[in-house]
Amino acid sequence: MTGVVLALAAVSFLLVTIFSSGYSAFWRTEIALTIEFDPKLMKVEPDATFDQLQQVNYLALFRKNLERAFPEVTARADRRELAQMFSESAPDLLREMVLADPGLVGARQVVSVLASSSVDMITKGNAPRDIDEARRVISDQQLRWLDRFDESGLLGSRFNSDFFTSGPSRSPELAGLGGAIAGSALLLLVTLLLSFPVGVAAAVYLEEYAPQNRLSEIIEVNINNLAAVPSIIFGLLGLAVVLNFFGLPRGTPLVGGIVLSLMTLPTIIIASRAALKAVPPSIRDGALAMGASPMQVMFHHVLPLAMPGMLTGTIIGLAQALGETAPLLMIGMFAFVADIPGSILDQASALPVQIYLWAESSERGYVELTAAAIMVILVFLVAMNLLAVLLRKKFERRW
Amino acid sequence: MNEKKVTNPALEVSDMQAYQDVAGEVAVEDARVSCRDVRVYYGDKQALFGINLDLGSNAVTALIGPSGCGKSTFLRCINRMNDTIPNCRVEGNIRLDNQDINDPNSDVVELRARVGMVFQKPNPFPKSIYDNVAYGPRIHALAESKDHLDSIVETALKKAGLWKEVADRLNSPGTGLSGGQQQRLCIARAISVQPEVILMDEPCSALDPIATARIEELIDELSENFTIAIVTHSMQQAARVSQRTAYFHLGNLIEVGDTEQIFTNPQQQLTEDYITGRFG
Numbered sequence: 204m205t206g207v208v209l210a211l212a213a214v215s216f217l218l219v220t221i222f223s224s225g226y227s228a229f230w231r232t233e234i235a236l237t238i239e240f241d242p243k244l245m246k247v248e249p250d251a252t253f254d255q256l257q258q259v260n261y262l263a264l265f266r267k268n269l270e271r272a273f274p275e276v277t278a279r280a281d282r283r284e285l286a287q288m289f290s291e292s293a294p295d296l297l298r299e300m301v302l303a304d305p306g307l308v309g310a311r312q313v314v315s316v317l318a319s320s321s322v323d324m325i326t327k328g329n330a331p332r333d334i335d336e337a338r339r340v341i342s343d344q345q346l347r348w349l350d351r352f353d354e355s356g357l358l359g360s361r362f363n364s365d366f367f368t369s370g371p372s373r374s375p376e377l378a379g380l381g382g383a384i385a386g387s388a389l390l391l392l393v394t395l396l397l398s399f400p401v402g403v404a405a406a407v408y409l410e411e412y413a414p415q416n417r418l419s420e421i422i423e424v425n426i427n428n429l430a431a432v433p434s435i436i437f438g439l440l441g442l443a444v445v446l447n448f449f450g451l452p453r454g455t456p457l458v459g460g461i462v463l464s465l466m467t468l469p470t471i472i473i474a475s476r477a478a479l480k481a482v483p484p485s486i487r488d489g490a491l492a493m494g495a496s497p498m499q500v501m502f503h504h505v506l507p508l509a510m511p512g513m514l515t516g517t518i519i520g521l522a523q524a525l526g527e528t529a530p531l532l533m534i535g536m537f538a539f540v541a542d543i544p545g546s547i548l549d550q551a552s553a554l555p556v557q558i559y560l561w562a563e564s565s566e567r568g569y570v571e572l573t574a575a576a577i578m579v580i581l582v583f584l585v586a587m588n589l590l591a592v593l594l595r596k597k598f599e600r601r602w
Numbered sequence: 603m604n605e606k607k608v609t610n611p612a613l614e615v616s617d618m619q620a621y622q623d624v625a626g627e628v629a630v631e632d633a634r635v636s637c638r639d640v641r642v643y644y645g646d647k648q649a650l651f652g653i654n655l656d657l658g659s660n661a662v663t664a665l666i667g668p669s670g671c672g673k674s675t676f677l678r679c680i681n682r683m684n685d686t687i688p689n690c691r692v693e694g695n696i697r698l699d700n701q702d703i704n705d706p707n708s709d710v711v712e713l714r715a716r717v718g719m720v721f722q723k724p725n726p727f728p729k730s731i732y733d734n735v736a737y738g739p740r741i742h743a744l745a746e747s748k749d750h751l752d753s754i755v756e757t758a759l760k761k762a763g764l765w766k767e768v769a770d771r772l773n774s775p776g777t778g779l780s781g782g783q784q785q786r787l788c789i790a791r792a793i794s795v796q797p798e799v800i801l802m803d804e805p806c807s808a809l810d811p812i813a814t815a816r817i818e819e820l821i822d823e824l825s826e827n828f829t830i831a832i833v834t835h836s837m838q839q840a841a842r843v844s845q846r847t848a849y850f851h852l853g854n855l856i857e858v859g860d861t862e863q864i865f866t867n868p869q870q871q872l873t874e875d876y877i878t879g880r881f882g
Contacts, residue, residue, distance in 0.1 A: 494741065560764055
């Protein structure tokens with residue numbers, strides 16, 4: 204009883220900690236700036252072509268606009284500090300706006316620009332504000348400007364949808380999980396496609412067809428042992444065999460999926476064998492007595508009845524694979540990949556690896572991202588386990 | 603009368619062994635199935651010691667005897683269900699319509715289409731009532747069209763006396779029926795492929811008396827068209843449904859004859875002891 208209470212307390216403590224430090228990552232601070240798309244600053248004619256608009260130095264446009272908004276800031280160092288309050292993505296934002304709507308050239312518009320990670324942390328209270336300048340993430344001067352923005356109602360906040368769609372970045376305010384989610388999805392796809400058929404086939408062979416002899420005993424013991432092998436060993440195996448011997452491309456979901464399949468197989472085989480064992484012998488007898496061949500008995504009766512159990516085992520195995528980090532590090536899936544992978548042959552990252560990379564980053568802006576990424580992976584895990592439970596319930600109730 | 607009865611002290615010990623002195627006539631004139639010297643081994647252990655027995659066409663033969671006497675094993679020889687048990691070996695000659703069913707060239711799938719089986723516990727497939735009955739015709743490709751299959755299913759369910767109860771819910775699960783209905787569904791499934799012989803392994807042992815009475819009536823009706831062998835632990839049931847009765851004891855056939863004769867005037871002491879309830 205005490206143990207249960209302690210365990211529940213530990214789990215709730217963990218969840219509360221993760222949630223309280225992670226939820227703020229789903230919002231981003233923005234600063235509203237009036238931007239004048241002055242053709243002179245952009246060094247183009249008002250009726251410039253698309254190509255010309257692409258050539259514009261939008262960084263200069265952004266800086267000049269800042270200078271106009273803060274005419275009193277003249278020193279080079281101060282100007283740099285001012286610019287550092289905004290995300291590096293500000294010029295890209297202006298470019299996108301102009302390219303999407305060339306009519307903006309010559310117009311004035313209020314643009315919500317993403318604040319830099321340091322400003323974001325101060326506004327959210329993730330970094331202390333009332334301390335010595337040397338230890339604060341922004342300077343006294345920046346703090347004064349921030350308060351000015353706040354007083355004039357220019358500070359805003361919006362839902363951070365980029366977090367789910369963009370790839371990793373060296374600026375915390377721009378970094379997202381999109382690449383890792385896509386990488387994990389591709390990984391699980393490869394793992395599912397490889398391990399489910401092989402696992403089910405192995406279970407059917409061992410349970411239904413294998414002769415009871417020393418060899419099958421050895422195979423059985425080994426499968427049970429494989430379930431307990433440390434996952435990094437599978438990573439080493441993948442490195443030695445899949446990468447070095449077969450020469451498949453390093454750090455791709457294909458290789459990761461192969462390695463995770465090896466890890467998932469014992470789980471699937473053990474669950475599938477249990478499901479096959481649970482099919483009542485009277486059903487097999489009934490089908491055989493009707494003149495069904497052993498193959499027909501298998502495909503018409505035994506497999507459909509064992510399928511819910513097999514699927515449950517597979518989903519549990521995949522959930523395990525989703526959370527696995529060590530083997531992926533061994534096969535090179537920890538590289539900084541800014542692009543979102545589109546196929547199983549693209550370099551990719553994965554959710555747990557991204558968490559690991561963010562967790563060891565020195566910048567403080569990644570703390571909330573790490574916690575938020577853990578929340579995302581927990582949601583996926585809970586969803587998969589829920590799916591397993593639902594599948595089992597659904598098929599159990601039917602007959 | 604008692605002095606006429608044959609006694610065999612060897613069979614009173616629990617060691618199984620061969621016993622040659624069978625009372626009664628094992629052969630019948632119009633035999634559908636004819637078994638000669640059938641011996642079955644489970645690994646090193648012998649379970650049947652040279653059984654000779656004929657099953658007459660369109661008649662019900664009851665196999666009775668104490669538990670473990672080999673009557674179910676014998677029954678399972680006739681549709682070669684013993685093939686599915688590892689380490690089980692069947693020797694001897696079993697002929698269905700004068701064809702050796704254990705001939706290496708004979709097809710076990712075809713044999714099982716000709717020799718249906720109903721089990722002790724109702725074992726409908728976890729599918730709909732319709733699919734349960736249609737399964738046999740489907741795998742043996744007996745139906746030419748959907749309508750034909752429908753009529754096969756309807757005929758089988760009618761013959762099994764289940765049609766009126768399930769006609770309006772053919773698509774509901776077979777496992778949702780009552781025990782007696784499930785067993786009649788299994789009988790419908792067995793007769794859907796028009797077998798010649800139906801083997802019944804204690805078909806009523808899991809049913810209540812009313813359901814049992816239904817099945818017994820049904821067996822009586824079916825015996826017009828099918829050759830039936832039924833294993834039963836109920837002497838009354840054997841007396842009610844069968845024309846011939848065979849008494850098994852410790853892997854041997856002890857006595858076979860007309861049911862009336864076996865129950866009123868058994869030739870062997872063992873038979874008499876069993877049917878009068880002295881053991882078993």
